[in-house]
Amino acid sequence: MIQITSIADMHAARRSLTGSVGLVPTMGYLHAGHIALATRARAENDHVIATIFVNPTQFGPNEDLAAYPRDLPRDLALLAEAGCDIVFTPTPEAVYPPGFQTYVTVEEVALPLEGARRPGHFRGVATVVAKLFNLARPTRAYFGQKDAQQARVIQTMALDLNFDLEVVVCPTVREPDGLAMSSRNAYLTPEQRRAAPVLHRALTAAQQAWMDGTRDPAQLRQCMLDVLAAEPLAAVEYVSAANAQSLAELHEPAREGVLLSLAVRIGRTRLIDNLVL
Ligand code: AMP
Secondary structure, three states: EEEEEHHHHHHHHHHOOOOEEEEEEEOOOOOOOHHHHHHHHHHOOOOEEEEEEOOHHHHHHHOOOOOOOOHHHHHHHHHHHHOEEEEEEOOHHHHHOOOOOOOOOOOOHHHOOOHHOOOOOHHHHHHHHHHHHHOOOOOOEEEEEHHHHHHHHHHHHHHHHOOOOEEEEEOOOOOOOOEEEEEEHHHOHHHHHOOOOOOHHHHHHHHHHHHOOOOOHHHHHHHHHOOOOOOOEEEEEEEEEEEEEOOEEEEOOOOOOOEEEEEEEEEEEEEEEEEEE
């Protein structure tokens, strides 16, 4: 595996590749969810490019950019083991040099849910992913269902801007107790970590209600709220039952394609999770 840090070297490395390329964009501090994306990319492509970049433009002013966990040596070892060929680790100055002024804004699917609580977040995500698509020119790009709205934003951008690639969305990898793996889980104290599976319990309770015949989206949301209310450490930001394609909040009974999602603060750590019915 080779590590590349400059834009010019990344362009040159890509020019030398023939055959299919799988791209796995990450912010590092890797866990089994990231490795599942790399493993899938390895199985489906001639070459695998992973990126590690904590993208400043997708963090709000009061978010955790400075505190975001990092461990590059460990990440490099894990990516090498997963069979990556190239890992691209640019600096913020290389990605956003002086004079940078071009951004990608995806509209409707970026507005609700995370977009409503994190203004500018998806503009930062879409911009950096568009840049990575231009640098890596992947055949396939791999993203996690864990960040369901991000996946919809990127699928929409790829379609609208005619990126000639396939966006592959991979299932959420979870801890044995149901907690979705996330680099941010590292922020949790042991007590908070014990409380955190409540997100998944809330989702599965609503899923059970769905399987028992509940189709009213308000009841599905209430079902999640009831489970969350029983956990004193959980402060709910939102629960949602939305159309999984448009991400529009549902107010009428739906047949299928319902995205249940939620954002919950446990102490100062903001966790998100989701499940598709
Ligand atoms: P991040 O490093 O948090 O930006 O995540 C990089 C990629 O890994 C994104 O496409 C995420 O959706 C995906 N990812 C993060 N956590 C998980 C998980 N638990 N299971 C599957 N994919 C994940």
